[in-house]
Amino acid sequence: MSFIHTPSPAIEAISHADVEIDFLRPNVVGAERGVLDVTMAMRHAGIRRVRISWEWQGATQGEVLVVQGGISANRHVAASERFAEPGWWQAQCGAGKPINTQRYRVLAIDWLGGDGSLDCCIDPSDQADAIAAVLDHLGIPHVTAYLGASYGAMVGLQFAARHGARLGRLVAISGAHRSHPQVTALRVIQRRIVALGRSEGGIREALALARSLAVIGYRSDVEFEQRFDAAPEVGPTHTRFAVEDYFDAIGPKFVARFSPTAYLRLSESIDLQDVSPETVNVPTDIVAVVEDQIVPEADLLSLTERVAGASRLHRIHSVYGHDAFLKEEAAIGAILNKALERSCRA
């Protein structure tokens, strides 16, 4: 790299930082998975022996980022050389991406209850404590930033409230300090569908149905209109609406990879979210998607106003609504980049 031509100060600073990082922290990347058996005092379920599955990847000596997604995400954020299958946030995590694995060490866990083996009330704060237990286990005293989306953002708020002394910054995308009562009502219905299926013997159909209902809330009304505004097939006694092909595709896929118990307990956990923003005392970036139908912008605005640490609200528009964190790669990437720039302790 040559500095013979005089670059603009901004470019010089960034380049200089890159060089420093390259110098101070050799670009050694790795990846590791493990499980940790711990005894935890769970908020509602009392003392339990739980198994926490974790994975990290990226710069072995890099600053640590904790990255957590929605209830159907897991510890595998993105592909690495060692674990090559695609992860749930492939667009944002990898070499040279906003969650830059050449620079950062990226840690994530499988949600407690995610495999269906833990059939008790799981509070989002329990997940935060599980992450802290893994950090202790791996000898990581400080987390540069926690980047969470959806349920992962809820858990991030809990982590910041309970373990803020070891956290540099929180980025909470499309997740708030509470669930809105009307959205809780929709999730109660989803869980009751699964319970109905379980008691009556149609558990697979029921779980597929509950998932379909959930997914309606994940996208905006505009996207539904764009995709499914077609005339139905109608016979004398039978109809089939355009959206039904979609339901019949996503439902069974979800059933194949998610257990009913995991679904019930993680859905319930979302509705148990209850953290006072005033107890969140780290710099916090909050991302609100205006079209999100399950996390109202008003709740995220209230969260931004109430957190104790410096806070900033990023509003974006997306037809993908709640799913924007997975789909709006450029907008989300830009927010992550800025937040990580600000959290850089170098």
Add this chain to the structure above:
Amino acid sequence: MSFIHTPSPAIEAISHADVEIDFLRPNVVGAERGVLDVTMAMRHAGIRRVRISWEWQGATQGEVLVVQGGISANRHVAASERFAEPGWWQAQCGAGKPINTQRYRVLAIDWLGGDGSLDCCIDPSDQADAIAAVLDHLGIPHVTAYLGASYGAMVGLQFAARHGARLGRLVAISGAHRSHPQVTALRVIQRRIVALGRSEGGIREALALARSLAVIGYRSDVEFEQRFDAAPEVGPTHTRFAVEDYFDAIGPKFVARFSPTAYLRLSESIDLQDVSPETVNVPTDIVAVVEDQIVPEADLLSLTERVAGASRLHRIHSVYGHDAFLKEEAAIGAILNKALERSCRA
């Protein structure tokens, strides 16, 4: 009544009309119920023999109003001397009320399929034809105004499109020329819940659950927040959220009075709604509730712009959302009063 003092022209006109009506049509009120067996060419289900249950009440010589409500409403709009049980629109219909039974003859039908005996695809246009058949049967050539809310408004648009020559004015409250695809998706889920319960033996629980899901859309998020923003009961393995008491109250009530087949076919009928506003060529008042979560204001605005007849959009705000026609007595009453004033042919 004295005209010695000179009233304003507007007041004079109205008083004069009242006097004329009192003079021409003695204030004789009555009520009658009946059934009509007809052979109908249904839009999707072909030629069928159907039974239509009707009721009228009010001024026996009065101008005729057709009044129709949501899928769970019926022909009994309000109490009369003869049929004294409360009706579904008690607040708006009766002596001296906006739908003034001392002045008008108020006709309504039970929805085709409302008793569960008609298990085929029922188009909203079939309902409009059923109303027309009853009008023929009763020898009523002209309807001064059709007042419809929710599904009743959808059927009203069909009635205006198909039988506009015998209709003076349409008032369509919270019902449009189509169902929004996202709301159709929600109703597909409701019907699939019932189908799941039917195939697995839990039909009562399933119907109650489907109804609970439907009701979430009938009210605004604000009302849910006001009513159900309370901490849940949480034990080690069990939660109960504030909204669940509500669900457990409304579900069984609905099951007691509605058959699964009726629910499936009328829910489906809402989603079959498909009428070109350009074919509605009567003066039309359209009422949009801004907070309505199942009939978007944008669809009603589009409807207002597109109908061929003179049209007027009335926007109101209500925490009751889609249910505003039942709850916002003053606002809805004022709109009905104005519309009926304009429809007066005297």
